[in-house]
Amino acid sequence: MKLQVRYFASIREALGAGEALETRAATLGALRDELIARGGSHAEVLARGRALRVALDQVMADESAALREGAEVAFFPPVTGG
Structure with missing residues (x-):
């Protein structure tokens, strides 16, 4: 299935803003x-x-939440500031 993955804060600094990917997860x-x-x-x-x-x-x-085609997933540290 195809997903859009986004990264925020320190994760974004290490991996970039995000990516479209194909997964079997x-x-x-x-x-x-x-x-x-x-x-x-x-x-x-x-x-x-x-x-x-x-x-x-x-x-x-x-983490037990089920993925679906076209979903947007975002990863970020537990505390982010504005």
Whole structure:
């Protein structure tokens, strides 16, 4: 399925603003693991044990949330300022 992934704050600094990608992941957690498996900066910034928040279609979600075609996923640190 095709998704739009966006990164914010320090994650954006490491990975860029975001990307369109094709995935087989069924949940947010599986998508995170798929991104970690890329290695490099993705593995470092999204690593398990690092605190981060995730939103699905602009709504905070937990990693068990199911993905759907065309969804927008956003990753960001737990505290962001304005």
